[in-house]
Every structure is written in C-alpha cells, then in structure tokens.
Amino acid sequence: MGKPTIIELARAAGVSPTTVSHAFSGHRHVEPETKERILALAARMGYHANPRAQRLRTGGASTIALASSMPFAVAAGPSKLGFLMEIAASAAMTALTRNLALCLVPPLQPDSDLGAIEVDGAIVVEPVGDDPIISFFRNRGTPIVSIGRVPGHPDIPFVDMQSQATARVMLEHLWQPGSRIGLITGEQRRNSYLETEAAYETFARQCGFTPFSAWINEIGGEEAAYEVALDLLGRHQDIDAICVPIDAFATGVLAAAQSLGRAIPTDLRVATRYDGMRARLATPSLTAVDLHLDQVAEAAVELLIATMEHRVPSRAAISPPGLVVRNSS
Numbered sequence: 001m002g003k004p005t006i007i008e009l010a011r012a013a014g015v016s017p018t019t020v021s022h023a024f025s026g027h028r029h030v031e032p033e034t035k036e037r038i039l040a041l042a043a044r045m046g047y048h049a050n051p052r053a054q055r056l057r058t059g060g061a062s063t064i065a066l067a068s069s070m071p072f073a074v075a076a077g078p079s080k081l082g083f084l085m086e087i088a089a090s091a092a093m094t095a096l097t098r099n100l101a102l103c104l105v106p107p108l109q110p111d112s113d114l115g116a117i118e119v120d121g122a123i124v125v126e127p128v129g130d131d132p133i134i135s136f137f138r139n140r141g142t143p144i145v146s147i148g149r150v151p152g153h154p155d156i157p158f159v160d161m162q163s164q165a166t167a168r169v170m171l172e173h174l175w176q177p178g179s180r181i182g183l184i185t186g187e188q189r190r191n192s193y194l195e196t197e198a199a200y201e202t203f204a205r206q207c208g209f210t211p212f213s214a215w216i217n218e219i220g221g222e223e224a225a226y227e228v229a230l231d232l233l234g235r236h237q238d239i240d241a242i243c244v245p246i247d248a249f250a251t252g253v254l255a256a257a258q259s260l261g262r263a264i265p266t267d268l269r270v271a272t273r274y275d276g277m278r279a280r281l282a283t284p285s286l287t288a289v290d291l292h293l294d295q296v297a298e299a300a301v302e303l304l305i306a307t308m309e310h311r312v313p314s315r316a317a318i319s320p321p322g323l324v325v326r327n328s329s
Helices: 006-013 017-025 032-045 051-058 083-097 132-139 163-174 191-207 218-235 247-259 277-281 293-308
Strands: 063-067 101-105 121-125 144-147 181-186 212-216 241-244 269-274 287-290 322-324
Touching (some): 006 017, 006 032, 063 083, 083 101, 083 293, 121 132, 121 293, 132 144, 163 191, 163 241, 163 269, 181 191, 181 218, 212 218, 241 247, 247 269, 247 277, 269 277
Parallel strands (some): 063 121, 121 144, 181 212, 241 269, 269 287
Antiparallel strands (some): 287 322
C-alpha cells in the first residue's frame, strides 16, 4: 500500500485539502481543534507533508528573514558573535518549531542589492526611522515586524526592547550622591538610543546633575569611542561614571580611561546595555544588562507569524531587564 495522499487525509479529517495544507504550513489560521485532529490523523496514517509541494502551491519560500542595518562594528564582535547573532540563534530555533526556516541578512552596505531575497516575512532588528531595509520589504509587500519600535512608523508591529527601563537600571546602579554621569550613545536614530537619551535627561534632572551626552557613528565602533571618551574625560574631570549602551563603545571607554590613568571603578564607573562576550571578556569586565534576548527573539517570530496570518497576536511577556554587576562598576 502506498503512502497516503493529502486528499485521503483531508477526506478522513472531514476537511478540504487546502485546510490540511494550512495546518502543516502554518501560513493561514486553522482552528486549534481542527489542526490537532488533522495532525493526529496524519500521524496514525503515516502521512508526511511534502515541503517542496507546499512551496509550489503557496508560491512562498517557507522562510523568514532576520535583518538589521546595524554594522558589525556594533552588532557583533571580531568573531561575528554578539547581539545580532544571539537574536538570530534564538529566532532560528523558534522558527524551526513553526516549520519555518530563518534567513539571516547580514548588515549591508548602502549600495547592497537585496533583490535576490525571497521570503514570506521579515524581522528587522532595531531599525532607524528611514531604514532602507524597512523600505525594501514594504515596497515588496512583505509582512514586517521589528525588534524595537520603528521611529516614525507606529503602524509596524514591534517587540518592545524596554529601552527606557534598561537605561534606568544602568543609571540607578551608577549613581552615587554627588555623581555626574555621562552618556555615550550612537548618532543613528534608533529607538533604543532615543529612549535611553530621554531616560538619561530625566534621571539627571531628578538627581540634580548637569547631563553631558556624546554621540558616535556606529561605523566607528570601539576606535571612535576611544577618541571621543579620551576628549570627554580629559575635558570633564568631574564625570565619575559613564552609561554606554553599546558594548563596543564601552570597551573604547575603558581603553581611554586607562590611557588617562583613570582607575576603574574607583575613578570611573562604566556600565553597558548588552551582556555579551565583549562585556564578559573586557578588562575589567563590564557591568551589563540581561536583555532576555531569547524571549525577545521568540516573541518576534510569533508576532511575525500572527502578522502573516492577519490575526491579532497574543501579547508576549518579556522579563524585566536584569543588571549583571561586574568589575567596571
């Protein structure tokens, strides 16, 4: 006896072959009870969906993209392991459990051609308001969600990175009576930078110190941060702590402090946002924040699937940011 066909399974389940296809692909909503009945019957009958046939029927690639315009200078370390890769690993695992493959689009040059990318949906990590990656996918009619709000685009579904709460956690840790805390962040207008700057201004006002912020082009990475911090700390001796959300910038600040003879943490306390390899391997190790990126990535995949299926997603609960205190503070 040959393998059962989709028509035979549909007849046994009392549904159409299209409903069976959607139950396996996840590209359209099927009532949970119906889907459970179809999958149980399929297991008993020995039916296995043909992925290639599904792609031919739907015209889709059963693939979602994870993309970001953040350059590797800040999105990853020299080994290419870091913030973006941690999100990608968790998103890929979640996607696979939903019968989807994840395509990682690395940070691109301004003249890069995305024309060859053919996906069913896209997750964009911390985009800027006029992000070319957002424009590309929107122009093609590809469903999009973002990790972090898209500045100026309230219509794009997003997973909240809790950037104001994260900034507050770092600032409260760095604060001592009489302190003056500085802020060094990226000049690109990503929502996490905007929310961090707003939280910093509020905190400085509440604590009664004069704020001082410096902005660095992400492309410059650690080297650019070293030069800016060297100037900042040389001219403002009263700054005794710096909040540096970007870990690549934070290691540049550590190097500048060392060049100026500013002992860490006695003369200068430093904290960064992402608790990755840079923070752990820095000398001294950097106080950082657990952003629960595994939860963020899973929530983004679920949100994208809901968006692709034109349904309202359930609200994902992301754990509050948690401080990981190390030698830098």
